[in-house]
Amino acid sequence: MTLPTDPPTQTWLQRHRMIITPLMFLLPGVAFFAVYVISPILQSFYISTFEWTGLGSLSEQGEFIGMQNYRELMSDRNFEVSLWNNVKWLVLYLLAIPGGLFIALFLNQTVAGIRVYKSLFFFPFVISQVVVGLVFSWFYLPNVGLLNVVLGWFGSEVNILGNPDLATYGIIAAGLWPQTAYCMILYLTGLNAVDPEQIEAARLDGAKGVRMLWHVILPQLRPATFIAFVVTIIGALRSFDLISVMTNGGPFGSTRVLSFYMFEKALSEYGFRMGYGSAIAVILFLIMLIFISYFLWTMWRDERAARL
Amino acid sequence: MFPTPVEKRSRAAQITYQSLVPLALILWLLPLIAVALFSIRPGVDFANGNYWGVPSSFELFTNYGRVFFESDMPRYLWNSVLITVPTVIGAVALSCMTGFALGIYRFRGNLLIFFMFIAGNFVPFQILMVPVRDLTVDVGLYNTKMGLVLFHIAFQTGFCTLFMRNFIRALPYELIEAARVEGVKEWRIFWYIVLPLMKPAIAALSVLVFTFIWNDYFWAVVLTQGPDAQPVTAGITSFNSQFVAQYHLMSAGSIVAALPPVLMFFLMQRHFIAGLTLGAVK
Structure with missing residues (x-):
């Protein structure tokens, strides 16, 4: 094969086309992303050092107060409750992963009509969280909600969303519903790709049940588990819609999480404290950053492995 | 395939599985089914406290019609x-x-x-x-x-x-x-x-x-x-x-x-x- 030699008549543009072309293709996407995502992150850091109502420009109406917002956070009881609830969300939301795996194993069969069952099991994930929240708050209704009707047969009753000790768990349970469906579909796809020869070989060696799952199947499901982990962590820290719809932070602020508390401080009837809100957002961002760094590091490692 | 396909198991296991799946599905979608049932009831049922009994009438079109109009x-x-x-x-x-x-x-x-x-x-x-x-x-x-x-x-x-x-x-x-x-x-x-x-x-x-x-x-x-x-x-x-x-x-x-x-x-x-x-x- 002969390599085409550059004819001397090439223009500057043609000679540099391998760098100009990708730049032109990247430009609109990167510009949008820079304006709406990258720069707001930096601005939020900056705003968090101000006391500002959001009216007028930050430089004129805002008052620079340094780290004062963060110092205030340290002694803010509501912040502590929110942070603690975030931890509950993070830990309990992870139940979606074994839950999804369990349903996936249950449905990974080839009987007639199983495809329809799989889609029906999945479809809570497609419904908006707002509707999931409404559906569950009616499900939990005292006296008339289905849950309490069933509990009533056993002579007990519980007002989940009205009880400060239980409300957060009730909301997390609602959130687990679509999230488990998501993990289920990830695992179903993963199970499809498991190498049948390895399973047969393991069977010949006498492996079955839980041992088979642990030593043969799960290692092959690692990519699915990783994605399930990523989306579940992100989902847990993003929780906002369900709280807003189901309890609006109550009762007595017991169901707030950082994302909700930030919104309340910055935009709702509790006042327009943009600086303080931004400080809460910064903390949430830093928590997320720990996970993001880990995800990126893993992806970067895979990327390098793929290149070699 | 994992788990073992039910076809390879006993007849009893197959029947159990095939009846378990729809049951599990109903349980899984229960909150949603409840809402769907609410949406076809007439308003009077709720006023009379008849939340879960037999609907006194079937109002699918009236209810959804009101949502749209x-x-x-x-x-x-x-x-x-x-x-x-x-x-x-x-x-x-x-x-x-x-x-x-x-x-x-x-x-x-x-x-x-x-x-x-x-x-x-x-x-x-x-x-x-x-x-x-x-x-x-x-x-x-x-x-x-x-x-x-x-x-x-x-x-x-x-x-x-x-x-x-x-x-x-x-x-x-x-x-x-x-x-x-x-x-x-x-x-x-x-x-x-x-x-x-x-x-x-x-x-x-x-x-x-x-x-x-x-x-x-x-x-x-x-x-x-x-x-x-x-x-x-x-x-x-x-x-x-x-x-x-x-x-x-x-x-x-x-x-x-x-x-x-x-x-x-x-x-x-x-x-x-x-x-x-x-x-x-x-």
Whole structure:
């Protein structure tokens, strides 16, 4: 094969086309992303050092107060409750992963009509969280909600969303519903790709049940588990819609999480404290950053492995 | 296959399995079934405390008719369409281009830009809230569909770029090299060679982004108010305050609001799942 030699008549543009072309293709996407995502992150850091109502420009109406917002956070009881609830969300939301795996194993069969069952099991994930929240708050209704009707047969009753000790768990349970469906579909796809020869070989060696799952199947499901982990962590820290719809932070602020508390401080009837809100957002961002760094590091490692 | 296929087990095990699956499904969808049952009851049932007994009459058409003709619901639905469709087009178009640039070309900073898109995609919305709202107000797009669309396009471009770039990476690179040897211009390679091969990715992403944007609530609340621009996820709260405690109507309204992505999912199931599970299998 002969390599085409550059004819001397090439223009500057043609000679540099391998760098100009990708730049032109990247430009609109990167510009949008820079304006709406990258720069707001930096601005939020900056705003968090101000006391500002959001009216007028930050430089004129805002008052620079340094780290004062963060110092205030340290002694803010509501912040502590929110942070603690975030931890509950993070830990309990992870139940979606074994839950999804369990349903996936249950449905990974080839009987007639199983495809329809799989889609029906999945479809809570497609419904908006707002509707999931409404559906569950009616499900939990005292006296008339289905849950309490069933509990009533056993002579007990519980007002989940009205009880400060239980409300957060009730909301997390609602959130687990679509999230488990998501993990289920990830695992179903993963199970499809498991190498049948390895399973047969393991069977010949006498492996079955839980041992088979642990030593043969799960290692092959690692990519699915990783994605399930990523989306579940992100989902847990993003929780906002369900709280807003189901309890609006109550009762007595017991169901707030950082994302909700930030919104309340910055935009709702509790006042327009943009600086303080931004400080809460910064903390949430830093928590997320720990996970993001880990995800990126893993992806970067895979990327390098793929290149070699 | 794991677990062992039930066909290989005893007859009793097969029958148990086949009766267990529908039972499990009913339990799984119970909260939803409850709402669906609410939505076909007449209002008097709730007044009489007959929440779960046999409905005194069957009012499917009356209830859903009232949702469509006596509330702002159709407006909210239409707003959702006008927000979702342009976002899908915009985000998919932009990410076809960024994905092409990052997937095909080797240049310094390629991985850096790629990881910037991925990282941005994971960021909590709240860190963007104040500046994005401020920006939207400043350019006069607060409480407009356009304001929401622009933000959604930008944010979704992160996820879409991740998706597109990995998809393009998996295409046979020899095809592009062959075209270059033939002297085909770079943008023509994009338009005539790569883009046609990206159709499955475009379909998968469109369905996914449609669902994400249709279901967005946070940005709808932050950037819009009232029935002029609000999508249905935000509108449902004002709908519910219009029909407080009228469970038959609130249920019907929720089902209507949730329906479009559900339909989309069942119609485009293969693409939807292909999109969601991208990377779950190596």
